[in-house]
Amino acid sequence: MEYTPTELMVCEAARQLRDGEVVFVGIGLPNLACNLARRRHAPNLVLIYESGAVGAVPVRLPISIGDPALVTNSASVCSMYDVFAHYLQGGRIDVGFLGGAQIDRWGNINTTVVGDYAHPGVRLPGSGGACEIAILAKKVLVIAPQSARAFPERVDFVTSPGHVTASGTRRALAMPGAGPVLVITDLGCYEFHDGEMVLSSLHPDATLGDVRRTLGWDVRVAAELAATRAPSGDELRLIREDLDPGHLYI
Amino acid sequence: MSDPRQGDKVMPMGEAVRRFVRDGQLVVIEGFTHLISFAAAHEIIRQGRRDLVLCRLTPDLVYDQMIAAGCARKVVFSWAGNPGAGPLYGFRRAVERAIPRAIEIEEYSHYGMVARFAAGAARLPFFPLRDYQGSDLPAVNPEIRSVTCPFTGERLAAVPAIHPDVAIVHVQRADRLGNAHVWGLMGVQKEAAFAARAVVVVAEEIVAEEVIRADPNRTLIPGLVVDAVVEEPFGCHPSYAQGYYDRDNAFYVQWRDISKDAASLNAWLDEWVYGVASRAEYVTKMGARLANLRAREQCCGPVNYGF
Numbered sequence: 001m002e003y004t005p006t007e008l009m010v011c012e013a014a015r016q017l018r019d020g021e022v023v024f025v026g027i028g029l030p031n032l033a034c035n036l037a038r039r040r041h042a043p044n045l046v047l048i049y050e051s052g053a054v055g056a057v058p059v060r061l062p063i064s065i066g067d068p069a070l071v072t073n074s075a076s077v078c079s080m081y082d083v084f085a086h087y088l089q090g091g092r093i094d095v096g097f098l099g100g101a102q103i104d105r106w107g108n109i110n111t112t113v114v115g116d117y118a119h120p121g122v123r124l125p126g127s128g129g130a131c132e133i134a135i136l137a138k139k140v141l142v143i144a145p146q147s148a149r150a151f152p153e154r155v156d157f158v159t160s161p162g163h164v165t166a167s168g169t170r171r172a173l174a175m176p177g178a179g180p181v182l183v184i185t186d187l188g189c190y191e192f193h194d195g196e197m198v199l200s201s202l203h204p205d206a207t208l209g210d211v212r213r214t215l216g217w218d219v220r221v222a223a224e225l226a227a228t229r230a231p232s233g234d235e236l237r238l239i240r241e242d243l244d245p246g247h248l249y250i
Numbered sequence: 251m252s253d254p255r256q257g258d259k260v261m262p263m264g265e266a267v268r269r270f271v272r273d274g275q276l277v278v279i280e281g282f283t284h285l286i287s288f289a290a291a292h293e294i295i296r297q298g299r300r301d302l303v304l305c306r307l308t309p310d311l312v313y314d315q316m317i318a319a320g321c322a323r324k325v326v327f328s329w330a331g332n333p334g335a336g337p338l339y340g341f342r343r344a345v346e347r348a349i350p351r352a353i354e355i356e357e358y359s360h361y362g363m364v365a366r367f368a369a370g371a372a373r374l375p376f377f378p379l380r381d382y383q384g385s386d387l388p389a390v391n392p393e394i395r396s397v398t399c400p401f402t403g404e405r406l407a408a409v410p411a412i413h414p415d416v417a418i419v420h421v422q423r424a425d426r427l428g429n430a431h432v433w434g435l436m437g438v439q440k441e442a443a444f445a446a447r448a449v450v451v452v453a454e455e456i457v458a459e460e461v462i463r464a465d466p467n468r469t470l471i472p473g474l475v476v477d478a479v480v481e482e483p484f485g486c487h488p489s490y491a492q493g494y495y496d497r498d499n500a501f502y503v504q505w506r507d508i509s510k511d512a513a514s515l516n517a518w519l520d521e522w523v524y525g526v527a528s529r530a531e532y533v534t535k536m537g538a539r540l541a542n543l544r545a546r547e548q549c550c551g552p553v554n555y556g557f
Contacts, residue, residue: 051435051437052437063499063502064333064497065283065333066284067283067497068490068492071434072548077436078436079436079437079438080307080360080438081367085361085368085379088361089361089380117390120345123341123345125329126327126328126331127329127359128328128329129359129361131385131387132360132380135381135384135385136380136381158385158386159386159387161384165384165385173384174404174405
């Protein structure tokens with residue numbers, strides 16, 4: 001069955017989630033991945049949205065992080081103070097999902113500004129909850145399409161810290177969470193070795209040449225490079241017919 | 251002299267804005283995606299307020315419109331995008347090209363903003379949090395600092411309390427004293443209201459005090475912190491009110507094109523803000539578009555408050 005690179009990213013992200021985990025969900029591809037996992041191998045996945053919906057079971061694709069469908073039939077609805085202080089800082093979040101305009105070799109993420117902060121080339125939205133998700137979630141999955149512009153060796157601005165920043169490593173900075181453990185792009189998946197992104201699996205139809213052309217540094221490749229599994233017909237049917245029938249994100 | 255916070259506080263929006271929103275003030279219109287008072291924002295634009303410091307987590311279309319109308323000198327925020335639909339062009343034009351005027355920005359993350367409201371509400375000078383280490387945000391915002399815990403010796407991030415001159419919050423229903431029921435997403439409205447020097451509650455409907463008292467657990471904001479109560483049905487559109495009407499997602503997408511250049515954004519303000527005298531006129535002018543957003547019914551069972 002034919003599929004798009006975006007559909008593959010969603011399926012691969014969904015496969016990372018274990019049944020019963022508590023996931024801090026972002027809008028867009030992370031939302032599709034979490035709801036795909038919930039419909040398949042992880043029916044007890046607990047979806048928490050920064051807007052305050054806990055154990056959400058959205059019957060329609062949420063367009064915004066505060067969609068009313070996240071409230072209807074959820075397990076709890078709480079204030080944003082509760083979300084950030086009790087759930088996130090309280091250590092209740094197993095997995096945080098992040099994306100970004102720029103992601104670097106060390107898993108640092110920029111959603112603030114391209115260019116200089118005081119004289120921005122492009123002003124981006126900013127942190128939202130990303131900075132604290134990066135620091136506090138037990139682990140972080142990153143999902144973003146790959147390009148040389150989006151994957152420089154060093155991001156212009158660290159909104160959400162990965163493994164190595166100008167002010168130190170996660171351990172030296174006493175960050176509670178483990179930080180990014182996997183980056184999923186449209187070409188491959190990357191694990192972190194000594195804080196650095198290392199290509200661990202290559203998607204079908206992608207080549208090492210494609211990967212090297214679209215990263216801003218000479219990337220390390222795992223000794224045993226895996227081949228990413230293509231999406232199954234069932235995964236694709238769920239995404240296309242149930243989760244995103246209007247093809248908003250896929 | 252009687253306490254002005256006692257008794258009937260119901261007034262029209264025009265009067266609430268005249269009395270409680272002044273040039274140069276720190277103004278908060280809260281509501282995270284849900285319950286954003288566009289009705290209040292439009293009245294502030296119509297009354298020509300200037301040099302406001304606008305503070306909220308997500309400036310959203312509501313501050314994009316106020317910035318474009320020239321109301322703001324500074325924006326304090328944590329995520330400035332059009333949720334689900336792209337950038338905020340009005341905000342970006344002001345930041346990048348000083349159109350219609352230069353604005354200052356002061357930027358946090360969501361938790362930092364939530365913590366500022368929590369400190370303000372509790373009249374503490376700051377709030378400690380485990381955040382910001384390794385991020386460049388403290389380097390561009392000197393208000394993000396750190397403290398050493400006197401008990402454990404840990405270094406923690408600290409953000410200062412915020413005390414808005416006025417907080418404006420939309421609610422589903424309130425009584426004439428300002429006791430306000432909210433359900434669905436609650437954002438930081440309670441903290442914002444308690445942190446503020448004055449509070450304007452805008453309600454989809456004003457109900458009898460007995461309706462509020464029958465379900466006191468649902469009262470997010472008590473009348474004792476409220477200065478004004480305004481009734482504005484559909485007062486959040488294109489934001490939404492759970493159980494009343496859905497978010498107008500199509501409008502948020504349309505705003506991308508409307509706001510892309512200053513001329514078309516200004517033309518929209520001319521027609522939909524300056525071109526109507528009140529929210530009621532806006533609602534009439536929107537017509538069937540709003541009727542189509544009406545929420546379907548999904549009521550919960552009653553609880554027993556007896557003893």
